[in-house]
Amino acid sequence: MVNYGVGNIQAFAHIYQRLNIPVVVATTAGQMARAEKIVLPGVGAFDWAMARLNASGLRDMLDELVLRQRVPVLGVCVGMQMMAHRSEEGELPGLGWIDAEVVHFDPAQISHAPLPHMGWNDVRPTASDSLFLGIEAPRYYFLHSYCIAPRQQADVLATAYYGSDFTAAVRIGNVFGTQFHPEKSHQWGIDLLRNFADI
Amino acid sequence: MLRPRIIPCLLIHKGGLFKTVQFGAPKYVGDPLNAVRIFNEKEVDELMVLDIDASRLGRAPNETLVAQLAAECRMPLCYGGGVKTVEQFERLIALGVEKVAVSSAAVDEPELITRAAERVGSQSVVVVIDVKTTGLLHQAEVMTVNATKRSGLEPVAFARKMQDLGAGEIVLNSVDRDGQLQGYDLNLVERVRQAVSVPLTALGGAGSLDDIRGLVQRYPIIGAAAGSLFVFKGIYRAVLINYPGRTERDALARPVETRAVSS
Amino acid sequence: MTSRPYQICTKLVMDTSDPSITFDADGVCNHYTDFHRNVKLRWQTGPEGRRQLETAVAAIKQAGKGRDFDCIMGLSGGADSSYMLHMMVTEFGLRPLVFHVDGGWNSEIAVNNINNLIDKLRLDLYTEVINWEEMRNFQLAMFKSGVPHIDIPQDHAFIAVMYKFAHQYGIKHILNGGNISTECVQTPLQVLYWGTDMAQIRDILSRYGTVPMRTYPFSSIFYHKLYLRYLRGVKVLKPLNFMPYIKRDAMELMQREYGWKPYPQKHFESRFTRFFEGYWLPTRFGFDMRRVQFSSLILTGQMTHEEALAKLEPLPYDPELIQLDFDYIATKLGISTDELRDYHEMPSKFYWDYRNQRRIFELGEWVLSRIAGTRRGGAF
Numbered sequence: 023m024v025n026y027g028v029g030n031i032q033a034f035a036h037i038y039q040r041l042n043i044p045v046v047v048a049t050t051a052g053q054m055a056r057a058e059k060i061v062l063p064g065v066g067a068f069d070w071a072m073a074r075l076n077a078s079g080l081r082d083m084l085d086e087l088v089l090r091q092r093v094p095v096l097g098v099c100v101g102m103q104m105m106a107h108r109s110e111e112g113e114l115p116g117l118g119w120i121d122a123e124v125v126h127f128d129p130a131q132i133s134h135a136p137l138p139h140m141g142w143n144d145v146r147p148t149a150s151d152s153l154f155l156g157i158e159a160p161r162y163y164f165l166h167s168y169c170i171a172p173r174q175q176a177d178v179l180a181t182a183y184y185g186s187d188f189t190a191a192v193r194i195g196n197v198f199g200t201q202f203h204p205e206k207s208h209q210w211g212i213d214l215l216r217n218f219a220d221i
Numbered sequence: 222m223l224r225p226r227i228i229p230c231l232l233i234h235k236g237g238l239f240k241t242v243q244f245g246a247p248k249y250v251g252d253p254l255n256a257v258r259i260f261n262e263k264e265v266d267e268l269m270v271l272d273i274d275a276s277r278l279g280r281a282p283n284e285t286l287v288a289q290l291a292a293e294c295r296m297p298l299c300y301g302g303g304v305k306t307v308e309q310f311e312r313l314i315a316l317g318v319e320k321v322a323v324s325s326a327a328v329d330e331p332e333l334i335t336r337a338a339e340r341v342g343s344q345s346v347v348v349v350i351d352v353k354t355t356g357l358l359h360q361a362e363v364m365t366v367n368a369t370k371r372s373g374l375e376p377v378a379f380a381r382k383m384q385d386l387g388a389g390e391i392v393l394n395s396v397d398r399d400g401q402l403q404g405y406d407l408n409l410v411e412r413v414r415q416a417v418s419v420p421l422t423a424l425g426g427a428g429s430l431d432d433i434r435g436l437v438q439r440y441p442i443i444g445a446a447a448g449s450l451f452v453f454k455g456i457y458r459a460v461l462i463n464y465p466g467r468t469e470r471d472a473l474a475r476p477v478e479t480r481a482v483s484s
Numbered sequence: 485m486t487s488r489p490y491q492i493c494t495k496l497v498m499d500t501s502d503p504s505i506t507f508d509a510d511g512v513c514n515h516y517t518d519f520h521r522n523v524k525l526r527w528q529t530g531p532e533g534r535r536q537l538e539t540a541v542a543a544i545k546q547a548g549k550g551r552d553f554d555c556i557m558g559l560s561g562g563a564d565s566s567y568m569l570h571m572m573v574t575e576f577g578l579r580p581l582v583f584h585v586d587g588g589w590n591s592e593i594a595v596n597n598i599n600n601l602i603d604k605l606r607l608d609l610y611t612e613v614i615n616w617e618e619m620r621n622f623q624l625a626m627f628k629s630g631v632p633h634i635d636i637p638q639d640h641a642f643i644a645v646m647y648k649f650a651h652q653y654g655i656k657h658i659l660n661g662g663n664i665s666t667e668c669v670q671t672p673l674q675v676l677y678w679g680t681d682m683a684q685i686r687d688i689l690s691r692y693g694t695v696p697m698r699t700y701p702f703s704s705i706f707y708h709k710l711y712l713r714y715l716r717g718v719k720v721l722k723p724l725n726f727m728p729y730i731k732r733d734a735m736e737l738m739q740r741e742y743g744w745k746p747y748p749q750k751h752f753e754s755r756f757t758r759f760f761e762g763y764w765l766p767t768r769f770g771f772d773m774r775r776v777q778f779s780s781l782i783l784t785g786q787m788t789h790e791e792a793l794a795k796l797e798p799l800p801y802d803p804e805l806i807q808l809d810f811d812y813i814a815t816k817l818g819i820s821t822d823e824l825r826d827y828h829e830m831p832s833k834f835y836w837d838y839r840n841q842r843r844i845f846e847l848g849e850w851v852l853s854r855i856a857g858t859r860r861g862g863a864f
Contacts, residue, residue, distance in 0.1 A: 032317040036292055042804060065314070066342030136420045136442055138344045138389055141226045142266055163267075163297055164223075165319070165344045184223055206297045206319065208264045237616055252588035252616035254816055255755075262592035289815055454602065459609035460586055463599050 023047045024054070026078035028071045029063025029101060033205035037212055043219050051083035059219060060084070060093055063205070064100030068124065068168070069112030071100045076114075088119060092196045095119075096153075096218050102192065102199030103170055111168050119197050122172040131186040138167040145190045145202065147180040153191065153198060154180065155217045160210050162190075162202035169201060225437035225474050228446040229260055229464065230269040230424055233302070236286070240448055241273075242400030244351075244368040250452055250460050253286065257293045260451075263464045267297040269322070269392075269424075269446055271349070275303025276325045276366050282313060291317030299347055305330070310337045314345060322347040322392065325365035328372045328379075331386055338387030348388040349424075352376045352409060353396040361409060368396045376409065377416045384417045391417055392446065395425030400449050402428030405436050414440060422446050430465060434473045441474060496779035497792045501770050502672045515669045519783045527664050529728045537726035541576045544657045544721070553581035555721075556650050557659035558642055559601070559609070560584070561594030561753035563746070565661030566601055567734045568724050570741065572659060573605050581653060583610040585645050587619055587638045587754070588816075593745045594753035600742045612645045614700060621695035623756075624817055627824070628692040630833035632675045632769050635760050639679040644703030647718075656718050663724035665786070666731055669779045675771050677835040678845050680704060687839040731786055759809050762801040768828055772800055 025031050025047045038045040048054040062084075064071050075081060087093040097105045106116045109124035116124070127137060144161050147154040154160055160180075169188040172178055179198070180191035192199045198218065204211035231253065232239050238256055239247040250256070253270070260268055270290060274280060280303050291298055300313055301322025313321045321341070326333050327348045338346045351364040355371060363374040380391050393413055395406040405423045414421055422444025427433055433445045454461040465473065492499035493513035499505070506514045528536060548554020555572075557580045559565055572578045584598060602609050622637040650658060677684070682704045689697065738744035752758045761773040774796060781787035787795075801809075814824040835842065852858045 027315075030291075030317050030319070032288075032292060033295075037295070040808060065319070066345065067339070070340070070342070134418070135223075136418055138420065139223065140344065140390065140420045141223050141442070141444075143223045161224075165297070167344070203297070203319075206295065208261075208295045211295065249613055249615065251586055251613045252619075252816070255588050255590060259590065259592045259595055263596075454599070454611075455608045457608055457610050459584065459611040460613050461584065461598060461602075461609060461611060462590075462595050 024060060024062045024075075024078075024080060024084070024101075025049045026071075026075045026080060028074050029065050029098065030203075030205055031063060034061055034063060034215070037205060037215055038219070041212070041216055041219070043216075048080070049078075051080055054080065054083050054087065057087060057093055059221070060087060060095040061215075061218075062095060062097040062101035062104070064098060064102070064104060065165075066100060067111060068100060068103060068109040068116075069114050072104055072112065072114040072116065075104060075117075081117075084117075088197065094196045094198065094218070094221050096215075097197075097199040098205070099166060099201060099203055102201060103168065105197060105199055106170055109168060120170070120172060120177065120192055120194055120199065121174060122170050122177070122192070124168050124170050126168050127185065127188070133185065135185055139164050139184050142207075143182045143184065143190075143202075145180050145182050147191070148178055149193075152179070152193065152221060153200070153214050153217050155220075157210055157213050157217075160214075162200070162204065162207040162210055162214075164190075164202045166201060170199065223442055224266075224471070225441060226266045226422070226444040227433060227437075227465070227470055227473070228267050228269050228299075228422065228444055229265055229451040230271065230446045230448045231256060231452075232448060233270060233272045233283075233286075234274055236283075238452075239273075240400060240452055244396050244399055246400075248458070254289055254293065256452075256462060257290050259462050260464065261293050261295055263462075264467065265296060265464055266470075267299065267319075267444075268294060269299045269301070271300075271322065272302025273367050277369070279303075281305075282309060284312065284316060287313060287318060288316045301347070301349060305333070307333065307336045307340050310341050310346070314341050320345050320347045320390065322349045324349040324351060325370075327383060327388075328363060328365050328374065331382065334383060334386040334388050338389070343387050343389035343419075346388050347390040347392060348380075348383040349392040349394055350376055350380060350383075351394045351396050352406075364396060377412050380413045381416045384419050388419060390420045390422060390444070392422040392424055392444070395423075398426030401426055402449055404428060404432045405445075407436070407439070410436070410440070410443075414443075420444065424448075430469070430473065437474045493779075495789060496669070496782050497775045497789070497796060498669065498779050499775065501772065501775070503674050504672050515779060516783065519668055523664060523668055528726060533726035537576075537723060540721050540723075540726075541572075541578065544578060547656050548579060551654070552579075553653060553655055554579050555657040555659050556581045556583065556646065556653070556655045557661070558583055558585065558646050559598055560642070561590070561598045562661065563731070563735060563738070563744075564663055564666065564724060566597060566742075566744070567729075567738060568659060568661045569601060569605070569607075570738065571727070572723055573607070578659075580607070580659060581610060581649060581655060582607050583612065583645060583649055585638075585642045586611055586613045587641055587756075588614065588616045589638065589754040589756040591753055591755050591758075593747060597742070597744055597753075600744065604742055610649065612641075612701065614641050615698075617695055618697050618700040620817055621693050622689065622697065622700065624694075624819070625689050625692035627817075627827040629688045629838065630827070630830050631677070631688075631835060631837070632765060632771070632832075633677045633679070633835070634764065635676075635757060636679045636685070638754060638756065640685070640703070641701055643680060644701035647703055648701060650718055651716075656716075658718060658720045660720050660722045661724060662722050663729055664780075665724065665729040665784045666777065666780050668783055669776050671773070671776050672771075673842075674834055675765065675769065677840075678842070681835075681841050681845060684835060684838055684840045691838075731781070755809075756813070759813055763806055763809065764828070766800050769832060772796070774800055 103124045105119040106122040179193040181187045182190040204214045238250040297319035299320035300318045305326045355362045363372045424446040427447035427450045494511040626634040766772045778792035814821045
């Protein structure tokens with residue numbers, strides 16, 4: 023668990039503890055060094071989260087683990103958005119682990135629907151292995167106004183619909199991301215997090 | 222498609238759960254931790270917990286309790302009561318709360334909304350507007366400090382102002398309808414809905430699942446919050462937590478899109 | 485707890501963890517012989533039992549004419565009392581005041597089951613919510629006292645509230661889900677001491693309690709067993725003893741009719757009771773309540789000796805999950821896990837280590853068994 027001061031770390035930690043999966047909440051690079059899987063949580067505004075991550079002293083270790091050692095990483099919500107090149111929401115550059123941009127919901131498509139996109143929505147996986155293995159009729163809790171838009175269609179792991187289809191989850195090799203909050207999506211979320219641990 | 226959110230709303234008073242009628246006559250409902258745990262097992266959409274003493278007594282949020290409640294929630298938790306500073310926002314989010322609600326502070330210090338939104342993001346800033354009909358002309362007015370103080374503000378304009386300042390969700394709480402189990406104030410909901418584009422949640426008055434159905438069929442994307450409905454049972458107001466199951470919940474909302482989708 | 489050599493009954497699964505157990509020359513325990521000698525003959529579940537039940541029901545209906553309710557019963561969400569409610573309402577047409585006591589430990593299954601039952605039977609429910617601060621105080625005091633019977637705060641409240649409602653609404657008939665079929669074997673007094681011994685309760689609270697007990701419903705056995713029962717004519721009926729009560733069949737019916745969600749073990753409708761019976765009693769006092777329950781089922785032909793032995797193989801708690809329960813109990817009681825562990829490790833105490841009115845209770849039990857044929861526990 024990357025603890026850079028943003029995101030509901032406890033929720034993830036509790037879930038993994040109850041699944042009897044050892045979890046380390048890492049605040050230093052040293053604590054992260056032997057990670058077999060990494061969860062990068064996130065909530066709030068892009069620049070705010072990115073700035074905190076930059077200041078955490080964990081970026082180098084993260085790049086090393088994710089890009090060179092290919093440790094599977096799961097970014098959640100803004101955690102996933104940070105993995106893109108950049109976001110319309112902010113000025114700072116992202117991690118660049120995913121070939122994607124983060125854009126606002128298209129006002130033309132959204133019309134009168136409220137923003138942020140808040141609540142439980144159905145998710146349609148494009149692949150039934152990996153994160154969504156064995157999960158029937160998945161639905162998850164979303165809370166966001168911006169979406170990730172991968173340049174390669176193959177990187178889209180799941181979609182959801184709000185005014186139009188948008189990317190709900192991504193996967194490129196060892197890099198995974200969900201726009202929704204599995205740590206706050208009851209059994210569907212617990213199953214997904216378990217699947218991630220099993221990858 | 223996005224579903225309407227059906228939200229139990231729990232009130233904390235003197236450390237215990239209580240339920241009020243028109244913001245008065247509190248009835249003891251039990252231990253917050255067990256209630257939250259039961260709601261979690263019932264897989265509720267989200268949960269709202271409001272400390273109704275904090276504003277009145279000038280108290281800060283009870284962090285131990287909040288942490289314990291957050292630990293039990295596998296769904297989003299919104300916590301409110303006594304929040305006055307951005308630091309408190311941050312602290313509560315760090316304790317595991319998804320959204321922080323403010324009511325009196327939004328009236329007393331509207332800039333708090335903007336500063337909080339900058340820090341934790343709009344999506345975590347909820348403004349609860351307590352509305353009561355007051356005065357000779359029976360106008361709707363925004364109330365503060367547990368509906369004891371009149372603000373002189375008109376709810377629709379206030380809601381719009383809150384949205385402009387950065388609130389990510391507006392909770393419309395009808396003081397008159399609180400605990401009456403007679404239905405939501407749909408008139409108020411309509412007027413505010415016309416004025417704001419952030420997510421809206423109605424609270425106060427829901428007496429049966431029909432009331433919720435009525436609300437969510439008229440507004441497919443909305444939050445339907447209730448206190449008494451999910452905590453009391455029957456004419457003797459027996460305290461028994463209840464909440465519609467998944468199938469029942471899905472049946473309450475009507476499908477918005479007509480495309481043939483496989484979900 | 486005892487220095488006797490280990491011995492287990494050849495017919496039942498009661499063993500020397502019951503400190504008062506005795507065995508005959510064939511290794512058969514007193515619970516077995518007591519059942520066959522004293523209980524079985526009086527136990528009428530056929531036409532005679534039906535007749536007795538109908539007579540009792542007629543009296544209840546008569547007494548309840550013109551009133552809102554003709555009887556009262558407590559719903560814990562437990563399987564027995566729920567089945568009884570179903571029978572007495574649907575088959576006998578009684579109109580019970582149904583109440584539930586919320587001690588702060590309801591499991592979601594219990595709440596769900598009660599809900600379904602009330603909805604389908606179209607009954608109105610009363611609840612009494614015990615003030616959590618006082619309940620916690622009482623429970624913590626019991627932990628600190630070191631005695632086995634730490635479940636008393638919940639049980640006592642239930643009994644007290646029942647008699648309070650009965651008195652308040654002038655109801656003369658109490659329906660009780662206690663039954664021979666699954667409860668004929670008595671739990672040793674040393675383990676489950678009388679929950680209504682106020683001398684014991686007051687002593688423990690005065691030593692270890694820290695919060696004034698202002699609203700907690702106290703009752704004394706004198707009040708409810710003697711005053712209300714014998715002076716005001718309040719009667720207790722245990723309907724399940726007058727009909728064939730086969731647990732398995734009953735549960736199937738409940739699932740079909742009410743979507744009843746079964747509990748993994750008896751009394752698991754309360755998180756606390758689950759912890760108490762499943763973990764605390766066995767690990768701290770070496771007493772496994774399953775032995776009592778299974779032995780009852782053996783005696784009433786619902787389980788074989790072999791089945792019972794097999795079911796006793798696994799621990800009564802899940803070692804993977806027990807830490808979570810431990811943490812939850814500690815958190816809820818407002819203490820650290822370490823402190824709870826200390827109470828778990830401290831030297832055992834028993835009811836005799838504190839003030840008690842055991843003599844009076846036993847005398848009362850003896851007297852009542854002579855004049856009313858009743859006994860402590862589920863049978864009569």
